Amino acid sequence: MRGSKFLTVVGLLTIAALVLAACQPATVEVTRIVTEEKEVEVTRIVAGTPVVEVVTATPAPAEEAEVTYPRNETLYTSGKQWGPPTSWNPLQPGSYAMGVIGLCNETLFLYDPLKNEYIPWLAESGDWVGDNVYEVKLRQGVQWSDGEPFTSADVVYTFELGKLDGVYYKPLWDWLDKVEAVDEYTVQFTFKEVRYQEWGNTLYSVAMVPKHLWEGRSEEDIVNGDNLPPVGTGAYLYETHSEDRMVWKRNEGWWAKDALGLSVGPKYIVDIVNPSNNVALGLFLKGEMDLSNNFLPGIATLVEGGYGVQTWYDDPPYMLSANTAFLFMNTTKKPMDDPAFRKAMAYAVDVDEIVTKVYGNIVQKCNPTGLLPVWEQYVDQDVVDELGFTYDPDKARSILAEAGYQDVDGDGFVEAPDGSKIELKIIVPFGWTDWMESIKVVANGAQAVGINLQPDFPDFGGYWDQLTGGTFDMAINNFGSNMSDTPWTFYFWLFRNPITDVMSNGNFGRYDNPEVFDLVVELDKTPIDPEAMKPVIAEIQRIQLTDMPAVPLWYNGLWAQWNSTYWTNWPSAQEGAPKYLPCTWNGYWNMTAILMLTELEPVQ
Amino acid sequence: MRRYLGRKLLIYLLTFFVAVTIDWLIPRFMPGNPVDTMLARMALRADSAEVLRSYYIRAFKLDLPLWQQYLNFWAALFRGDLGISTWLFPQPVFQIIKRAVPYDLFLLLPAIILSWIAGNRVGAIAARVRWLDNTILPLGYILTASPYMWLAIVLAWALGNVAGIFPIAGAYGFGLRPHLSWLFIKDLLWHWFLPFSSLFLVMFGGWAIGMRNMIIYELESEYSRYLESLGTPQRLIRKYAFRNAMLPQITGLALQLGGIVAGALATEIVFAYPGIGYMILNAVQNQDYFLIQGCFLFIITGVLLANFIIDLVYIVVDPRTRLGMTGE
């Protein structure tokens, strides 16, 4: 048959095309990896045809480049990567592939939110040596993966990069004066203005880049280049990537082995680009995924149902809390400009219903301050007792009534004190189903107390436009309330100022109160010491709960579920288990997730 | 003949122009803009976000007047520059598409061609075998009427999760590194099978039904009657009928191409297959103008090209177009 011959040809051609395509990721320049101990291994794949060359520098058994990753040496993860990995540039916080900061490029410190501790990492120590001078002593013997030593020049270079347009930590230089290398392993930072909180945050979030490789690059390349293959000091080396995965391979010459006696368990980490929930759950249940940081609805059933699925807690809320979902109200619009109205809203929302029905108990109801459990110590219980709120429709009704909101025309909904009708919309992005379901609950609660609030689901673009442009009525958002080393980041987001036409991230409701803005600045300038911080925070909380510019609703979980079929000794709340964050998201590797890897053990 | 092709080419060029313009135009009228969406995703601290916002708006030249952006777009297009994706920053759109397209071709070409061939054969047989007509055809109707993604999900669940025979995601095993070996190719095909099947089945149903109906028309035609009255065996009559019934099916193939894009998109999403279907959806959701443009540019070019090829094929197989095309 002519047809079948044709088919064969088509088939062969497509397969050939695909193999070529799949092999594309490997067509990177020659990757030269020199570990301090033994061999040089060069894996070179040209135009899709793998040619494996092993060049031995020092006599050592040649290791074949592996084409399969042995299951018991590989950790499969998912949850961070929402699209194909495209950048390995740690200066691109929104784009870099899973693990670039943390697995490859490391920070000076780690931060452990569970213990509220900074862990010296590339730095051996850091101290204020003057009123406005901070000195970092670097760890000696740290090497970049190409064999060059990591020195203070790299640190200075990395921070100096922040002067470039398009580098996210540029604002640092508003208050940082200069960075100097005192010696090869000492760096001094001199500040124009000391912001302790922000500095602490910076210390564990800015990842070091190798000066010797980067200094030859153009500014364009530094800011917009993909930095492939990445060279870092971290525990893992770039292995390969493709449209649906990012693969890291253990760096056998990782400095922490000698310095800290740490070694990471998995030889390979394969991070799978987030498929749909449906597929993610399917892969997870099939045991093809070890750690999932996806939001997997219904996971509670699986934890309880004996599917071998584990989470941080064995019981609700199952997950650690990672950020706070706020109900933002546009205070530039009536009636949201009225604190009484906002307060009534706070009482009208049945968060428990959201927690149980929408999330199946994998999230937790908020503390009225919205502060995450890791910041529990900063919650001023007196303020909360006095001004806190809870779900209470009657109270909501009475607040409304007292403030003059009455149902004048008898349509079941209250009118504003001036008699004008109230018709409000609450928005979340279409497709964000958990939020979509949640605002239905919010709207129902509001309607039950007589506020005509309807849920609406514009596309993300429309949602974000309304939110940042200040044209929305009410909305849910949590984008800046993430877990960090300091509640200052939380308040900096919640009370972002000044109020401008476009609020890029934070204070979407445009709550304008210089008093609280000043307090946030004051907090920033307070040294990292809970006892010093608490009074300032209490003051903020008092204003927050009095004016109620935004209503904290629930804590979104640090979605993490794993199964122990291939890897064990996962961190969890269980006694004896390691207490590190089991999370692959950006910013979590340096919040102890890397230490989780050092604890993982293959199942025998 | 030249004139015919010239006319077709003109239509294609016009279509290309219009399609690309629409493609350029529409995302720019969406609410929001790519930089804001990109920054929203980064969830940066507000001060950092503000710094980057102004930087990126300049970098992506979104501060220029629209007409200038449009001209720049065409100018860049002729240089083969599709811009840089905001969603998959900092990859050039061209690179992204180049990497994704082989998967689409691998999935779509066999699905389209095999379903077309198989559908036509089965349809042709069904047209004369009563029991097939009564069994395969109803099945064909159901298949072709099934939403692609629904069938795909059910297949994935039944054969992937419940039966555990096939993998449910990815283009090849996550524990494999691409290389040339049977192991890898086998794995590639193994992963390909389900997404391919879901596309194949839906299209197969459509072709089978179409072919059956066409064949019945052809078997009733006068040349078939003449052959019968010359005592020609059914074999030859059916052969002719089949051949001639193929012709409208070829046109049908051209008409279907646009719809197949939709099917591929849904299927790739369901099976997390790394083609451009998944890209498009995310590009739209992330308002990545440049990637949206790139993907559609590719699809439009692909569909136009396929149409053109089909036009050429048609000229070869149907003498009527070849001889009648000058309109004399």
Added chain:
Amino acid sequence: MLKLDGVSKVYRVGTFGGKELHAVSNVSFEVPDGEVVSLIGESGSGKTTIGRMILRLTPITSGTISFNGVDISTLQGEALKDYYRQVQGVFQDPFSSYNPIFKADRIFRIVREEFFPGMKDQEWNGKLEDSLKAVGLNPAHVLNKFPHQLSGGQLQRFLIARALLLDIQFLVADEIISMLDASTRIDVLNLLADLKESRGLSILFITHDLSLGYYISEHAVILYRGCVVEMGSTDRLYNTPLHPYTRMLMAAVPRLDKKWEKVEVELRGKQSQITTGCVYYDRCPEAERSADCLTHRPPLVQVEDDHFVACSRYME
């Protein structure tokens, strides 16, 4: 009186009209009042196109068609409607002339709606009955039926009746009997002839059959490939056909009184387009044509009273 003066029809074919097809070339003749003129030619001769141009169904490329001295190509709106009051046509395929999903008498209703909007039912019914009777139909038998319930002959009469409703002066009858059975053909033909007699109707009788033309008309025009090759009184044409084409046609007509002569009919060469020279050149018997015929198209010249021919042999 209907007059064609140098009428041509050129079709543009191919993409964006790249090529020209001369369907009718420079045709002039006239149909006097109360006369039947036959327009005779084979398929592709342009006879139907001429009929359609007269009926304003196809635009004229060049030349003029005038009816009672008025150039019909300029007619628009009411004037055109007025023209249709006087000039109508009947076509070859009786079944195709009716919209198959409607009843046959719908054609009358359309006429009434368009031309007699104010007429009372009774008056109209009377008028309709007269018309039907005039074409030899019994209204009771033929009204309120679907086209397929009537015979071809009845349908053609219907169409003639429709034309009569308008009190027409001129009828284009395009092969109206070629699809009818032999037994009814002659009746329709007779009807036309009678209408000419009784109403003074002018008829352009388009046919490919010389004997029918002879039967009904005083004058005939012979068309070949869009050109008039011979015309004049039917008697003269029959008795002394001058153009080789006319003679060939005469010889090819199957007659009941005479068997065909053994003259080979030249079948080749019917395909090519001829731009210069005699249109009949490639089919003309060798003996009768000259090299000149290939380069010069002979004009239509009068050879005797009421007899014109376009052949180089009769040029002087």
Added chain:
Amino acid sequence: MSLQVENLTVYYRTLRGDVQALENATFTIADGEIMGLAGESGCGKTTLGHSLIYLKPPMRFIEGRVTLDNEELPIWDMERMNEFRFKKISIIPQYAMNAMNPTRKIGKMTAEILESRKVSYKATLPELKRRLDLVELSHDVLNMYPIELSGGMKQRMVMVLSTLLNPSLLIADEITSALDVSTQKAVAEMLVGFRDRGFVKSLMVITHDISILYQIADSIMIMYAGQLAEKASTQVIIHNPRHPYTKMLIGSLPKVGVKHSKQRLAGIPGKPPLLLNPPVGCRFRERCPVAFDKCFDVPPFIEIEPGHFVACWKEFESNA
């Protein structure tokens, strides 16, 4: 006797019951005879022609016996008839213009048809070319697609193709009606030539145009409403018809040299009966000017003089 048809009755199945399209036809065609079959539309002449070679639903065989060259034709059996088709009995269909596969080159199609009937194309090719010459078709047509041929050319091609295996009987169904007079004449004469050259033994020419038959046929059979009315030699039918229908039919034909103003011809009033429920007896009765009581019985088709068959009671009476 080349063809013998006895009591052939064929109906058409329709929703409303059987259309009695052909009733009790009995006739013969002699070797070398060109028989014309004429009548008005719907008289059953095509049904008769088709039933001899291609009897397929909705046509329904009722009864009758057909022998060709002393061999009975299983006309009711589509399968078994295949043996005879093309080789013994062949047809030039009315739709000859569309009879060829539009997407095959004519030569190739011919080859495939021949090979499918186990006849070597190669061996036949010289003869095929000879016959193409005969019908004035260039050999190039074998390399052409049907669309490249004019109507008349396709007609001639089908003529050649249908007769290529020298069948005993050829049925030519309305093959001249769509043609110009000039082509008509050529095609008709070619048919005669085919017979003369022995490509076909005998011919049944179905047409509504009696004047064509007068030119080429040896005998003419007239049908009316599914029944045979008269059969005789051409001369007799044209000049000395006996059946009233034949007479009227011939009388209604325009003749060259007859002018309306001088000699007014007349048609046959009325129209043929519907064959779903045909009238009993002679079906022409209602239109017949000489009908009488006897005509309520079906008149037999009787040979009133050698080679002249008529089905008319009046005629039998006057003869008797």
Added chain:
Amino acid sequence: MAQERPKEVRSEFLYFALRNRKLRVGLGILVFFLLFAIIGPFLTEYDPNTYAGPSAQPPSSEFWFGTTTFGQDVYSQFAHGLRSTFIVGLIGGGIGTLVGVVIGLLAGYRGGMVDEILNMLTNIVLIIPTLSVLIIIAAYLAVRGILTESVFIGLTAWPWAARAIRAQTFSLRTREFVDLARMSGRSSLRIVFTEIAPNMMSYLFLVFILQFGGAILNAATLDFIGLGPTRGMSLGLMMNNAVLWAALQLGMWWWLIPPGAAIAAIVGALYVMNVGLDEVFNPKLREM
């Protein structure tokens, strides 16, 4: 020659229509679902979106089709979704047919330049992948309803219909009865709609059926990929939600299977009807 024609054309169609198994089966399924869509929503007390009961319940006498992850009544969602499916089919298919008919008739009847332009337009819209345009449009409309979705689906679906109708019109406009109407002084527009269009009725009906089915499938795809109506309930949205909440993986087959099966059944029934009608309208295809 020609066989006798049956007396009444219309009753003949009816006769075959009633006896055509495909048509009967297809129509039966369609009517069943249509009735379901009309009556179904009244048989449940639950709103499709309220949390009516315990979550993830299998079908029971209380919740006929079970409940979703949130305890919504799947039956109610299904019934309401079915309704919007028919609405999308009617409006989307209707618009697709209407635009196709108008453009096809116009191009086919006027010919010449009008035809050239319309034909080019048709070809352009035909080649541009519909779904891609729909996706962009859908994304452009921040808030979408079922109606807007239907309209846009209709507005992108017409080209093949226009093409087919143009071809039909071409063959019809040369028929003599059109000439006759012109010779009666009828306006072109009137001729198109009173002479030509009625002759294509059966064909238009087939076109509408296919457009109807196509619109439903298109809507389902759009809904599924999350670009469906942001308000209201549809079968596609149900599937979208079921997948987003991993219904099958969590064993809630009752959430995903019914909407997809219903779409397949409805569209399948339409296709079967289409073939059945084709056989009714086209005597050649009738089984005797």
